[in-house]
Amino acid sequence: MSDAVQRVSTPGVSDEVAIQIIxxxxxxxxxxxxxxINLTVRRGERIVVCGPSGSGKSTMIRCINRLExxxxxxIIVDDIELTGNLKNIDAIRREVGMCFQHFNLFPHLTVLExxxxxxxxxxxxxxxxxxxxxxxxxxxxxxxxxxxxxPGQLSGGQQQRVAIARSLCMSPRxxxxxxxxxALDPEMIAEVLEVMVNxxxxxxxxxxxTHEMGFARKVADRVIFMDGGEIxxxxxxxxxxxxxxxxxTQQFLSQILAH
Amino acid sequence: xxxQSIDGPKRGSLLSDQRTRAIVFxxxxxxxxxxxxxxxxxxxxxxxxxxxxxxxxxxLDSPAGYDVAMSLIPYTATDTHGxxxxxxxxxxxxxxxTGIIAATILGVILGVLRLSKNWxxxxxxxxxxxxxxxxxxxxxxxxxxxxxxxxxxxxxxIPVFETMFLSNRGFYLPRPVPGDxxxxxxxxxxxxxxxxxxxxxxxxxxxxxxxxxxxxFWTSAALIIGLPALAAIVTGFPLTFDYPEKGGFNFKGGMVxxxxxxxxxxxxSIYTAGFIAEIVRAGIQAVSHxxxxxxxxxxxxxxxxxxxxxxxxxxxxxVPPLTSQYLNLTKNSSLAIxxxxxxLVSTFGGTSLNQTGQAIEIIMMTMLVYLTISLLIxxxxxxxxxxxxxxxx
Ligand SMILES: Nc1ncnc2c1ncn2[C@@H]1O[C@H](COP(=O)(O)OP(=O)(O)O)[C@@H](O)[C@H]1O
Ligand SMILES: [Mg+2]
Numbered sequence: 001m002s003d004a005v006q007r008v009s010t011p012g013v014s015d016e017v018a019i020q021i022i023x024x025x026x027x028x029x030x031x032x033x034x035x036x037i038n039l040t041v042r043r044g045e046r047i048v049v050c051g052p053s054g055s056g057k058s059t060m061i062r063c064i065n066r067l068e069x070x071x072x073x074x075i076i077v078d079d080i081e082l083t084g085n086l087k088n089i090d091a092i093r094r095e096v097g098m099c100f101q102h103f104n105l106f107p108h109l110t111v112l113e114x115x116x117x118x119x120x121x122x123x124x125x126x127x128x129x130x131x132x133x134x135x136x137x138x139x140x141x142x143x144x145x146x147x148x149x150x151p152g153q154l155s156g157g158q159q160q161r162v163a164i165a166r167s168l169c170m171s172p173r174x175x176x177x178x179x180x181x182x183a184l185d186p187e188m189i190a191e192v193l194e195v196m197v198n199x200x201x202x203x204x205x206x207x208x209x210t211h212e213m214g215f216a217r218k219v220a221d222r223v224i225f226m227d228g229g230e231i232x233x234x235x236x237x238x239x240x241x242x243x244x245x246x247x248x249t250q251q252f253l254s255q256i257l258a259h
Numbered sequence: 260x261x262x263q264s265i266d267g268p269k270r271g272s273l274l275s276d277q278r279t280r281a282i283v284f285x286x287x288x289x290x291x292x293x294x295x296x297x298x299x300x301x302x303x304x305x306x307x308x309x310x311x312x313x314x315x316x317x318x319l320d321s322p323a324g325y326d327v328a329m330s331l332i333p334y335t336a337t338d339t340h341g342x343x344x345x346x347x348x349x350x351x352x353x354x355x356x357t358g359i360i361a362a363t364i365l366g367v368i369l370g371v372l373r374l375s376k377n378w379x380x381x382x383x384x385x386x387x388x389x390x391x392x393x394x395x396x397x398x399x400x401x402x403x404x405x406x407x408x409x410x411x412x413x414x415x416x417i418p419v420f421e422t423m424f425l426s427n428r429g430f431y432l433p434r435p436v437p438g439d440x441x442x443x444x445x446x447x448x449x450x451x452x453x454x455x456x457x458x459x460x461x462x463x464x465x466x467x468x469x470x471x472x473x474x475x476f477w478t479s480a481a482l483i484i485g486l487p488a489l490a491a492i493v494t495g496f497p498l499t500f501d502y503p504e505k506g507g508f509n510f511k512g513g514m515v516x517x518x519x520x521x522x523x524x525x526x527x528s529i530y531t532a533g534f535i536a537e538i539v540r541a542g543i544q545a546v547s548h549x550x551x552x553x554x555x556x557x558x559x560x561x562x563x564x565x566x567x568x569x570x571x572x573x574x575x576x577x578v579p580p581l582t583s584q585y586l587n588l589t590k591n592s593s594l595a596i597x598x599x600x601x602x603l604v605s606t607f608g609g610t611s612l613n614q615t616g617q618a619i620e621i622i623m624m625t626m627l628v629y630l631t632i633s634l635l636i637x638x639x640x641x642x643x644x645x646x647x648x649x650x651x652x
Contacts, residue, residue, distance in 0.1 A: 067552050094558040104553035108571050108647075117567065118557035120470070127467035163553075170557060 005217040011203035013221060016043040017076075018174055018205045019064060024073035026059060033059050034070070035229045043173075046206045048216040048237075051226035052252060057209045060226070061176045064207070065096045078173060094122060097167030101179040103159040105151035111138070111162050112147040115169045123170065130169070137165040141195045157188025161195050168199075175199065177208040211256055217241065225249045303619065318615045319344070325610055327601045329517055340611045347603035348628060354524050354602065355589045355632070361528035362588060363581075366535025373540045384536065391533035397594055399530055404522035404598045413509055422502050424510065430521060431503035434514040440494030447490035451482040458482075519600035523592065531588045535581065542577035543569060574647055582640035586633050593629075603628060 019041040026034040033056050041047060049057050062068040063075060066082055066089045075082040077092045106114050115134035119125040125133070138144045141161035143154075151159055160180055167175060177196070181189040193215050200206060200219040210216070216223050216237050223240040225233045225248075233240070233249045244250045307314055319341035326336050331349045334342060373384040391399075408427050411417060416426035424431040462473035491498070503513025546569050554564040595602035596609060608625040612618055 065556055067555060090558060090560070093556060096556070098553075098556040100549060100553065102549055104547075104549040106550065106553070106568055108575075118559060120466070121472070121563060121567070122558040124470040124472060126470040129470075166557070 005214075007217075008197055008201050008219050010046075010201055010219075011044060013045045014043045017041070018043045018045070018078065019207075020074070020076040021064075022074040022076075024063065024070050024075060026056075026063065026068065026070045026072075033229050034063070037073070037231060039224070039231065041174075041205060041207065043205055044203045045221045046200050046204075046219050047208070047222050047224060048220040049207060049209045049224045049226060050211055050213075050216070050252070050256075051232075055226045056229040057226050058178050061098075061178055061207055061209060064174075064176060065093050065098055067098075094170065095172055096174045096176060097170060097172035098176040099160065099163050099167060099178070099180045101183050103151070103156070103163045103183075105159055105163055105166070107151050109150075110147070111143070111149055111151065111154070114151065114162060115166045118166075119169050134165070134169050137168045138162070140168075140198065141165045142191075155188060156184045157191045160184065160188075160192045164192075164195055164199070174205045174207070177206065177210065179209050179211075181210065181212060213241065213257065225252065227252070307619075312616055314617075314620070316620055318617050318620070321615075323611060324614070327606055328599070329520065329601050340607070340615065343611050344603070344607045344624065347601060347606035347608075350600070350606075351589075351592055351595075351602040351604075351628075352632075354520065354527065354595070354600070355592050358524055358527040358531065358588050358592065359585050361524070362531035362535055362584070365528060365532035367539050369532060369536035370539025370543070373536060374543060388533045388536050391530055392537075396526065396530050396591055397597060400523060400526040400594055400597060403526050404518065407518035407522050410518075413505070416505065416510075422500075424503060424505070427518065428509065428515070429518050430516040431510045431513050432516065433500035433502045434512070436499045436501050438497035438499055440497040443494050444487045444490045444497070447486040448483070451479075451486040454482060455479045517600075519595070519598050522598055523595050523600045527588050527591060530591075531584055534584050534587075538577055538580045538584065539573075542573035542575075545576045546572045571647065575644075578640055578644045578647070582637060582644075585636050585640070589632055589636070590629060 017040055019039070021037050021039040024034060024037040025032070037060060049061070051057055059068055063070045063082075064077060070082075078095050080088050080091055082088060082092060105111075106117070109117060112131060112134055115137065116127065116130040119130040119133065120127060135144055135147065138147055141164055143158055143161055143165075146154060146158060146162070151162065154162065164180075180196070181192050184192060189212070193212060196206075196208070196215065197219055206219075208215070208220075220237045222234055223237050224231055225240070225244075225246075227248050233244065233246050235243075235245075240249075241253065244253055304314060320339050322337050323340050323343045324336055327334055327343065327346050329350060330346045331353065332342075332346060334346050369384050369387065372380050373388070375381050375384075410425050410427045413426045413428050416424035416431070418424055422433050458478060459475050462475050466472055501512045501514075503510040503515075505511075550568050550572065551564055554568045555561075559567070592602060593604040596605035599605065603625055608621055612621045615621070
C-alpha cells in the first residue's frame with residue numbers, strides 16, 4: 001500500500017498515563033457488550049478505534065466519560081477513578097470532551113452560546129472572556145462568521161466543527177470522537193478531518209472511533225480493532241494496515257478498503 | 260405562488276390567473292356569508308316582532324328577581340340581569356383560573372413522574388391518565404359531586420386539625436382577618452417582588468464580569484417569604500383568623516367552599532391534568548437523548564441540563580397543545596349547569612334567559628364572553644410560543 005502517507009508532526013507522546021482501563025466488563029441486561037477491556041492511553045497519544053458495527057466501540061468510549069456505566073473492572077482518567085462518586089464523574093467530565101456522530105448542538109442557542117454555555121456555568125468564566133475564548137476556537141475551526149447563527153442554519157460539516165469548538169472551549173485534556181464524520185456528505189468529511197488533524201498537531205490526547213483510514217494513517221499512534229465487544233488487535237498504523245495479525249482484522253480491513 | 264409573468268409571451272385569460280381567482284373566490288364567499296346572515300337577521304327580527312318580544316339590551320337593567328347561590332360580588336334578588344351577568348362571569352372565571360392553575364401544576368408533576376425510572380410510579384400515573392381521560396367529564400363531575408354530597412351533615416361535620424370542617428354543605432375554612440399593620444406586610448411583599456428582578460439583573464451582570472454564580476432562586480424565595488415574615492414580626496402578627504364554629508344547622512364565621520364549586524373545580528383540574536401530563540411527557544421525550552448526553556459531556560449537572568437544555572426545547576412542543584387544554588377547561592366549565600354551580604351559562608344563560616326570553620341577546624353575549632376568554636388565552640400563549648420558537652434554516 002501507499003508508504004507516501006504524510007504523518008503529522010506533533011509534540012509527541014509522554015510517559016504520563018491519561019486513561020487506564022483495566023479488566024472492564026459491561027452488560028446490557030443479559031447482553032455482554034464489553035468483555036475484559038484493557039487499554040492504556042498516554043498523554044498526547046492519538047488512538048483510532050475501528051471495528052464492525054455493533055462491536056461495542058461507542059459503548060467503550062462512552063464509558064470513559066460515564067455516559068454509560070461499566071459493571072466490572074476499573075476506568076481511571078487523569079488519576080481519578082470512575083465510580084458512582086458524583087464528584088469524580090463531574091471532575092472527569094470537565095476534563096474529557098466528546099463529539100458525537102449527530103453533533104448534538106443545542107438548537108435553541110446560537111453557535112456562540114453553544115460554545116460559552118459550559119464555560120460560563122461549569123467553569124464560571126466571565127461572559128466576555130468566555131466569548132473571547134469561543135471566538136478563538138471558532139476561528140480555529142474556521143467559522144467565526146457563523147457565531148450569531150443558530151445550528152439549524154448551518155451545514156452538517158459546519159455543525160460538527162462547531163461541536164468540536166464547543167468541546168474545546170472547556171479546555172479538555174482528552175477528546176473523544178464517536179464517528180464524527182459518518183453522518184456527513186463526502187465533501188464535508190474533509191473539512192472536519194482537517195480540523196481534527198489540526199487538533200492532533202496541538203498534542204491533544206484523542207480517542208477517535210472512525211473508519212477514515214487515511215486519517216488513521218496520518219495521525220494515529222495506535223489503531224485498535226474491536227469485534228464482539230473485545231479488543232482483538234492493536235498496533236501502529238503501518239503495521240496494522242499492512243500486516244494485520246488476526247483473521248477477523250484482515251476480513252474487516254478488506255471489506256472497508258474494498259470500496 | 261403567483262404565476263403571473265409580466266413579460267412572458269403567453270398570458271392566460273384573467274380567470275386562469277391564480278391571484279385573480281383567489282380574490283374572486285374570497286369575494287364570492289364573503290358575499291354569500293353576508294347574504295346568509297342578513298337573511299337570518301331580518302327574518303328573526305320579523306318573527307320576534309310577530310311574537311311580541313322586544314329586541315335589544317334593555318332587559319339588562321330590569322331586576323332579575325332570583326337568588327344566586329354563590330357570588331363574589333354583593334348580589335340580591337332585586338339586582339338587575341346585568342349584575343347577574345357579572346356574578347356568573349366571575350364565577351366562571353374563578354373556576355376556570357383556579358382550574359387552569361391546579362391542572363397545570365398537577366399535570367406537569369404527573370408528566371414528569373410518568374417518565375420516572377420507578378416502575379410502580381410510572382404505571383400508576385399511566386393508569387391515572389388512562390382512567391381520567393377516558394371517562395366522560397360530565398360523569399366525573401357528577402361522581403365527585405355525589406361524593407361531596409355524601410359527606411356528613413353539618414351536625415356531624417368531619418373536623419380537620421380542629422379548625423376546618425368537611426360537610427355536605429361545603430368545606431368550612433378559617434377566614435383570614437387583616438388587623439392594623441397588615442399594610443406593612445403587603446408593602447413588604449411587593450418590595451420583595453420588585454427587588455427580585457433587580458437582584459436577578461445584578462447577579463447576571465456580576466456573573467458576566469466575574470463568573471461567580473449567584474443563587475438567584477434561593478435568594479428570591481428567601482426574600483418573598485422573609486420580608487413579609489419580618490414585617491409580620493415587627494407589626495406583631497396583625498393577621499388573625501376567624502374560625503368556623505358549629506351552630507345548630509350551619510356554621511358561624513369562617514368561610515365556605517361550596518360542594519358545587521369544589522366538585523367542578525376538582526373534576527376539571529384532574530381531568531385536564533391527565534391530558535397535560537401526556538403533553539408534558541411527550542414534550543420532554545421529544546427532546547433527543549443526545550441533547551442530554553452532549554450537556555453531560557460538557558460537565559453540566561443534571562438539574563442544569565434540565566433547566567437550560569431540555570425544558571426550553573420541550574416547551575416548544577408543549578405550549579401549543581397546552582393552549583388548547585386551557586381553552587377546553589374554560590369551555591368545559593359550562594358543565595357547571597349539571598350540578599347547579601352558578602356559572603355564566605347556568606345563571607345568565609339559563610335562568611335569566613328563561614325569565615326574559617331574550618335568547619338571542621343572551622346567547623350572543625355568553626358566546627362573546629367565551630370567545631373573548633379563548634382569544635385572550637390564545638393570544639397570550641401564541642405570544643409566548645413565538646418568543647421561544649426555534650430559528651431554523
Ligand atoms: N442502550 C442499549 N441497550 C441495549 N443494547 C445496547 C444499547 N446500546 C447499545 N447496545 C448494543 O450493544 C452493542 C454495541 O453497541 P455500540 O457500542 O453502539 O456499537 P458500535 O459503536 O461499535 O457500532 C450493539 O449490539 C448494540 O445493539
Ligand atoms: Mg457507534
